Amino acid sequence: MDVDARTWFAERTWQSPKWTVGDLLRAKGSRTVSVVMPALNEEATVADVIASVLPLHGSLVDEIVVLDSGSTDRTVEVALAAGAKVVRRDEVLPELEPVPGKGEVLWRSLAATHGDLLVFLDSDLIDPDPLFVPRLLGPMLLEPDVHLVKGFYRRPLTSEGASGAGGGRVTELMARPLLSTLRPELTGVIQPLGGEYAGTRELLEAVPFASGYGVEIGLLLDAHAIVGLSGIAQVNLGVRRHRNQPLQALGLMARQILGTALARCGMLPSHAGELTQFVQVADEWLPDTAGVVVADRPPMRDLLVR
């Protein structure tokens, strides 16, 4: 491992966090916390994710917001009934036409929330652990100068048994090899793509957001550039299961992540493009080309006058 990555791993990784919610409440002081769940057609799982955070609402957590990404199922109704505030992506910054993607709604969430600290949780989690939020908040509340906290975990695929660990296919086959090539200092980050992480508003409003799936790799690379390795931490969240996407969808995701990472490292002037995959139709293999929309949104502090 890169020597800086090794030092960082030793100093900024919490393998068995011992802090309690009481410890965090004492450390929180006047700071406020927003939990944000991006959601696109997650009616089956969003209520459980909200329920995992709800007991902390009014104490450690000041607001729980589902940022809907254009769902066509009952995600909005289910999330409201489960006790979250729901914001549709076109209700915040309505003068800006939304572009598709997860990064777009995370970016808009900065304008829809008020917390000094934000915690992001994917809304497709299966059996989410109520400890995710307190664990993610610990390093920021208890240590000085931590601005980004990534969760890490074992990742069973849903096709595996509970003890499986075959998930994180894009992470293992692309994102971590990519970081070790382009930014070896970040090779100690166990789950660079994980959707469960926390950040300070100060950092999150200072960086651009890739509008699609490049958002996590972009945030990590930008955080490293702005607050350095010491401003980043990672914490063990145990086990995380989610809805696994088919390989072809992960190919498109990987293309977006690659484009964002290369652009952040100054190796691509523009990272919009396309990806051609091949599908079997009867006995023939035919090209299937999809556009890759990976526009960046500018740092939110450039838009908001507070």
Ligand SMILES: O=c1ccn([C@@H]2O[C@H](COP(=O)(O)OP(=O)(O)O[C@H]3O[C@H](CO)[C@@H](O)[C@H](O)[C@H]3O)[C@@H](O)[C@H]2O)c(=O)[nH]1
């Ligand atoms: O256009 C979109 C696409 C997704 N989502 C939501 O974002 C979350 C994660 O999306 P998903 O399609 O389930 O991504 P994963 O296959 O889980 O991909 C992993 O890798 C991605 C790239 O880093 C991360 O964004 C994800 O959080 C991480 O779980 C879910 O709550 C989705 O509903 C949106 O809100 N809008």
Ligand SMILES: O=C(O)[C@H](O)COP(=O)(O)O
């Ligand atoms: O984070 C990843 O690598 C992708 O979301 C794929 O995850 P999965 O292999 O667990 O579906």
